[in-house]
Amino acid sequence: MEEVVDFQEMLLKKRSELLSNGGLRVLQASMDVNSRQGDLADQATGNNEVHIQLRLKQTDAKILQAIEEALARIEKGTYGLCRDCGQSISAARLQAIPWTRVCISCKEKQSA
Numbered sequence: 001m002e003e004v005v006d007f008q009e010m011l012l013k014k015r016s017e018l019l020s021n022g023g024l025r026v027l028q029a030s031m032d033v034n035s036r037q038g039d040l041a042d043q044a045t046g047n048n049e050v051h052i053q054l055r056l057k058q059t060d061a062k063i064l065q066a067i068e069e070a071l072a073r074i075e076k077g078t079y080g081l082c083r084d085c086g087q088s089i090s091a092a093r094l095q096a097i098p099w100t101r102v103c104i105s106c107k108e109k110q111s112a
Contacts, residue, residue, distance in 0.1 A: 003091065008074050010098045015067045018060050066099040082106055 073079040080089050082103040089103045102110070 004074060004079055007079065007094055007098045008071065011067050011070050011074075014098070015064060015071075018064050018067075063099065066101070069101070070099040084109075 070079060073081075080094060081087070082089055083101040084106040085103065087103055087105075089100060093100060093104055100107075
């Protein structure tokens with residue numbers, strides 16, 4: 001069970017990083033700076049930067065949700081069990097992606 005505590009600490013650390021990463025303030029500042037400055041090429045570049053930052057924030061939000069779900073699974077005692085097949089998720093996979101919901105076999109089936 002000590003291993004679960006280690007994963008919980010990893011999840012809490014990643015959650016803290018995501019929450020303290022500046023959030024939408026960075027995105028809003030980029031949008032403010034970009035508005036109507038420079039020629040059309042500069043504005044297009046600025047628009048691309050805003051879109052990239054928006055996509056990153058959306059990804060961060062998805063990871064944050066997955067982390068919250070993983071923490072809830074720890075509380076319920078189901079952390080480390082594959083959502084699809086019910087088998088244990090390998091420790092190596094949990095080390096790489098501690099918020100994962102599925103084992104590598106089920107993930108490969110989803111990707112196929």
